[in-house]
Amino acid sequence: MTYQISIIGAGFAAVAAAQDVRARLPHAQITMIAPHAEFIYLPSLIWIPSGIRKPDDLRIPLARFLKKHSIDFHHGAATGINDDGRVVHTDNGDVANDGLIIACGGQFIKKLPGIEHVITPCEGIDAAVQIRDRLAAMDGGALAFGFAGNPKEPAAMRGGPMFEFLFGIERQLRKEKRRDAFDITFFCPAPRPGKRLGDAAVDRLLARMKARGITIHIGHKIKGFGADFVETEGGKFAANLTLFMPGMTGNSWFATSPLPLSGGGMIRADALCRVEGFKNTYVAGDAGSFPGPGWMPKQAHMAELQAKAAAHNLARELRGKTPDTRFKTELVCVIDSMDQGILVYRSPRRAMIFPPLRLGHWAKRYFETHYLKRLR
Numbered sequence: 355m356t357y358q359i360s361i362i363g364a365g366f367a368a369v370a371a372a373q374d375v376r377a378r379l380p381h382a383q384i385t386m387i388a389p390h391a392e393f394i395y396l397p398s399l400i401w402i403p404s405g406i407r408k409p410d411d412l413r414i415p416l417a418r419f420l421k422k423h424s425i426d427f428h429h430g431a432a433t434g435i436n437d438d439g440r441v442v443h444t445d446n447g448d449v450a451n452d453g454l455i456i457a458c459g460g461q462f463i464k465k466l467p468g469i470e471h472v473i474t475p476c477e478g479i480d481a482a483v484q485i486r487d488r489l490a491a492m493d494g495g496a497l498a499f500g501f502a503g504n505p506k507e508p509a510a511m512r513g514g515p516m517f518e519f520l521f522g523i524e525r526q527l528r529k530e531k532r533r534d535a536f537d538i539t540f541f542c543p544a545p546r547p548g549k550r551l552g553d554a555a556v557d558r559l560l561a562r563m564k565a566r567g568i569t570i571h572i573g574h575k576i577k578g579f580g581a582d583f584v585e586t587e588g589g590k591f592a593a594n595l596t597l598f599m600p601g602m603t604g605n606s607w608f609a610t611s612p613l614p615l616s617g618g619g620m621i622r623a624d625a626l627c628r629v630e631g632f633k634n635t636y637v638a639g640d641a642g643s644f645p646g647p648g649w650m651p652k653q654a655h656m657a658e659l660q661a662k663a664a665a666h667n668l669a670r671e672l673r674g675k676t677p678d679t680r681f682k683t684e685l686v687c688v689i690d691s692m693d694q695g696i697l698v699y700r701s702p703r704r705a706m707i708f709p710p711l712r713l714g715h716w717a718k719r720y721f722e723t724h725y726l727k728r729l730r
């Protein structure tokens with residue numbers, strides 16, 4: 355039988371799911387649904403401010419990948435699904451399917467007063483370019499870097515990249531011999547920012563900030579932002595340029611769909627990536643809320659592990675077999691600072707952190723090249 359499979363998204367989870375579905379269902383008609391047939395390599399946004407990477411280095415057209423794996427592409431943003439998931443509504447028409455994998459990532463909560471004054475670096479290439487250009491235009495001043503979580507879903511946050519922007523830009527200013535002209539503050543409402551990386555990692559990151567002359571303002575609820583300040587319940591400080599990553603939530607269309615949602619607004623799934631209460635419907639990556647330890651990261655590596663489990667289980671379910679693959683839970687990241695990287699690893703059994711090494715930085719670059727080769 356020729357199954358029709360729809361995959362919503364064109365990021366880490368969607369690409370891994372599409373490739374895995376193709377391997378498991380060689381005759382399936384697979385349709386990827388996304389606004390643009392391109393892949394954005396988000397982890398390397400951190401290198402745009404320093405010029406190590408240019409926007410087009412990170413924007414990979416998917417035409418070759420789609421052709422190689424015989425995948426159709428539907429240009430359009432998903433806007434909803436019908437009750438049983440067998441039709442995806444988009445702003446460019448409907449797409450029918452026998453099986454669906456939702457992999458359209460997450461969104462940031464933009465509710466704090468004055469949020470229009472901050473740049474949310476993880477939103478994509480345009481945000482990273484804005485940071486690069488704003489920094490280049492500044493003679494000096496106050497910089498603020500911070501992140502927050504989603505109070506209704508503590509795992510829905512993106513802290514790691516914020517440390518990378520912080521340490522990377524601090525290093526960049528030193529290399530440009532203008533660090534002395536800037537005051538840098540790190541802020542976060544959590545008393546132990548980055549706790550999901552492990553306690554040793556938090557201590558090391560805070561110690562590194564102190565050693566770099568970065569002011570630490572943590573443990574205070576954020577009240578809001580202005581053009582030249584950040585205000586928390588612990589006080590107000592100057593910030594001529596604020597980089598802030600709010601907590602994450604699900605895509606806005608989830609809320610008006612029949613999909614089951616977690617407290618934080620992500621799609622609720624079981625340990626097999628099945629959307630609760632739906633047949634032949636799976637979720638992978640940042641779009642989902644999965645059972646597991648509190649430190650389970652919203653990361654590309656995790657998105658791929660979930661996507662592979664989702665593809666495997668969907669293929670089995672379509673063939674009338676019982677889905678049986680659970681995704682592995684693992685946190686692997688390199689916290690880069692432009693020319694060094696701290697490797698952090700966490701699994702249910704162990705948590706490890708390595709000292710900053712040049713090798714860490716180069717490992718991150720190598721991984722990017724290796725990953726993108728698949729798509730180019």
Ligand SMILES: Cc1cc2nc3c(=O)[nH]c(=O)nc-3n(C[C@H](O)[C@H](O)[C@H](O)COP(=O)(O)OP(=O)(O)OC[C@H]3O[C@@H](n4cnc5c(N)ncnc54)[C@H](O)[C@@H]3O)c2cc1C
Nearest residue numbers: 363364365366367397432458459476639640652653654655
């Ligand atoms: C600056 C930065 C640094 C990072 N560093 C690391 C790192 O070092 N290691 C790591 O593992 N992870 C890292 N991450 C996290 C990682 O990039 C994400 O966890 C990962 O991209 C999640 O994959 P995803 O496929 O779920 O979502 P995404 O990669 O965000 O992809 C979502 C896709 O869905 C599409 N889409 C959105 N809305 C719709 C819609 N309505 N309809 C159809 N398609 C839609 C988007 O266009 C996109 O193609 C970093 C992230 C950032 C921003």
